[in-house]
Amino acid sequence: MLNPKSQLERLRNWRARPLRDTSIADAVQTMRKGLRKGNRQSTSLVEAWDELVPPHIARQATIVSLRSGVLEVATDGAAVAYQLNRLIRSGLLRDLQCASKGTLKKIKVRTA
Numbered sequence: 254m255l256n257p258k259s260q261l262e263r264l265r266n267w268r269a270r271p272l273r274d275t276s277i278a279d280a281v282q283t284m285r286k287g288l289r290k291g292n293r294q295s296t297s298l299v300e301a302w303d304e305l306v307p308p309h310i311a312r313q314a315t316i317v318s319l320r321s322g323v324l325e326v327a328t329d330g331a332a333v334a335y336q337l338n339r340l341i342r343s344g345l346l347r348d349l350q351c352a353s354k355g356t357l358k359k360i361k362v363r364t365a
Contacts, residue, residue, distance in 0.1 A: 301352030322358035
């Protein structure tokens with residue numbers, strides 16, 4: 254028979270609940286895949302966004318919509334919005350316009 258300590262440890266392992274994955278990474282990836290499948294303009298735009306925007310900003314900025322040539326981006330905070338606006342002023346809009354197949358007139362940044 255097992256000693257009480259090992260028996261208790263075995264019970265703890267058996268009764269312990271597994272940790273749930275509470276991240277939204279899977280949902281974001283699913284949304285991005287759906288956006289890529291949507292149409293060619295948004296596909297090329299998302300691919301260009303992934304290439305041109307630095308990873309530390311892209312992690313905290315999400316493409317919300319593309320309507321009438323206006324790309325709407327939501328950021329996690331004011332600091333990220335400021336950095337993204339600086340990128341836009343330094344030529345991100347022009348680079349995205351060259352890389353995407355559709356008409357892109359403006360990038361609207363908002364803080365979520």
